[in-house]
Amino acid sequence: MPPVPPPDPRPALCGLSPEALTRLLYPLPAFRARQIFKWIAGGALSFDQMTNLPLNLREELARRFLVYSGVMSARLDAPDGTVKIQIRLRDGAKIEAVLLSEETKNDSPEQAEPRTRRYTACLSTQAGCPAGCVFCKTGSLGFLRNLDSAEITGQFLMLRAIAPLISNIVIMGMGEPLLNLEELRRALSVLTNPGGLGISSRRITLSTSGIIGGIRDLADQGPPIRLALSLTTAREDLRQRLMPIGRTNPLPALKEALGYFQQKGGGRLTLEAVLLAGINTRREDAAALIAFAKGLDTVVNLIPWNPIEGMEFEGKALKEPSKQEVAEFTRLLEQGGLKVIRRFRRGRSIRGACGQLGLAALPEEPGKQGLEKAD
Numbered sequence: 001m002p003p004v005p006p007p008d009p010r011p012a013l014c015g016l017s018p019e020a021l022t023r024l025l026y027p028l029p030a031f032r033a034r035q036i037f038k039w040i041a042g043g044a045l046s047f048d049q050m051t052n053l054p055l056n057l058r059e060e061l062a063r064r065f066l067v068y069s070g071v072m073s074a075r076l077d078a079p080d081g082t083v084k085i086q087i088r089l090r091d092g093a094k095i096e097a098v099l100l101s102e103e104t105k106n107d108s109p110e111q112a113e114p115r116t117r118r119y120t121a122c123l124s125t126q127a128g129c130p131a132g133c134v135f136c137k138t139g140s141l142g143f144l145r146n147l148d149s150a151e152i153t154g155q156f157l158m159l160r161a162i163a164p165l166i167s168n169i170v171i172m173g174m175g176e177p178l179l180n181l182e183e184l185r186r187a188l189s190v191l192t193n194p195g196g197l198g199i200s201s202r203r204i205t206l207s208t209s210g211i212i213g214g215i216r217d218l219a220d221q222g223p224p225i226r227l228a229l230s231l232t233t234a235r236e237d238l239r240q241r242l243m244p245i246g247r248t249n250p251l252p253a254l255k256e257a258l259g260y261f262q263q264k265g266g267g268r269l270t271l272e273a274v275l276l277a278g279i280n281t282r283r284e285d286a287a288a289l290i291a292f293a294k295g296l297d298t299v300v301n302l303i304p305w306n307p308i309e310g311m312e313f314e315g316k317a318l319k320e321p322s323k324q325e326v327a328e329f330t331r332l333l334e335q336g337g338l339k340v341i342r343r344f345r346r347g348r349s350i351r352g353a354c355g356q357l358g359l360a361a362l363p364e365e366p367g368k369q370g371l372e373k374a375d
């Protein structure tokens, strides 16, 4: 095996706001930092492409910095339009990000096209995940490290090079985002910056396994994004067995934190339940979920588990629920007054669906800084 080269020590600029860039590049004038920020937000892959910067500055920047922090090392396209990319980071860690697309109807008669496509980027915040949810492939890989702001922002920019009109972001890829909140905040300040990518905070949804301190921190310090809780079940004992992170984040205190988030203007909350056949789809699960949601403004998102070979719970193979099982569970929740939606199963064929990230199904191809054609 050839020796692995040491990671490139140059910092990457794509995860920095104009203010942070100005500080880093001092004594370069602030307008230069803003120019660089605009170029990166506009899709520049190298300093060479930043043609309104003097040549000697471009050369100096290239000596001292990178634009991106990793390379797109593989890409898989599903027939339904979902695209999963694998990114090899500078230390060799691999993460995945997913581009989801769906057709939406235009209600306005002034719109020429009756239908348009809406693109959503699903981003990772950690390499691996420490939460260890038993139904999740990423959780089974263990935890490697937190991603930095450039590594989070870079995923979006690489997906945006595939679909220029991404309007929504879900932070639901690999990792527990609230265990890496500071770097995520930095990345979000870049992604939402009106002088750059300008994604609306209200079009960003963070999904958490239920980190109480992180929910309160987000409520207090923002940014004002939407929140989804991966609840799975509201039966405490079962939840703690399915989601070990629940042992230190018990349901009563979690519910209080969610109430606090809503009081602070957090808007409607999504309660997600990955449905596992015969495990969390019983009458008592429905009753517990209805009780948990009481007093909160919620919508319940039911996600039939996406099969992953070899995954088990307490010695038994996990199975996806039947259509009847899902329908009956939905009926019980609706009868209890809950609004229920079913998540589309996009990306299943390329293992880009919920809980499937981290499967080593991508043949790696060589890449350059930022982007390399990998299809």
Ligand code: SF4
Pocket (backbone or CB within 6 Å): 129, 130, 131, 132, 133, 136, 137, 138, 139, 140, 173, 174, 175, 176, 208, 209, 230, 355
């Ligand atoms: S479901 Fe989310 S929080 Fe749980 S192990 Fe997977 S990535 Fe981590």
